[in-house]
Amino acid sequence: xxxxxxxxxxxxxxxxxxxxxxxxxxxxxxLYVNKTIRSPSADELMSRGVQLADLFDALPVExxxxxxxxxxxxxxxxxxxxxxxxxxxx
Numbered sequence: 001x002x003x004x005x006x007x008x009x010x011x012x013x014x015x016x017x018x019x020x021x022x023x024x025x026x027x028x029x030x031l032y033v034n035k036t037i038r039s040p041s042a043d044e045l046m047s048r049g050v051q052l053a054d055l056f057d058a059l060p061v062e063x064x065x066x067x068x069x070x071x072x073x074x075x076x077x078x079x080x081x082x083x084x085x086x087x088x089x090x
Contacts, residue, residue: 003045004079010052011072017052025049039085045078 006024009015015023030046033039048071055064055071 007075021053041078041081045075048075
């Protein structure tokens with residue numbers, strides 16, 4: 001749920017990629033997800049989040065913006081997949 005909220009905040013622009021990296025997609029949280037949740041989808045979500053800010057360093061602005069939107073859509077889908085899995089278990 002928290003990842004979905006962060007992703008939606010990124011989509012709306014109320015949270016920047018740099019802020020999300022600093023506040024959520026940092027090494028400590030990535031390690032927690034890896035050791036506690038043990039889900040390839042959760043690991044992929046965190047990995048995508050870690051790389052968001054780098055898009056703007058590595059690509060021209062227009063390309064970075066397009067790739068940023070694709071990454072956010074993929075992250076959103078991963079969040080929904082994780083939530084659906086949790087619902088199925090409950």
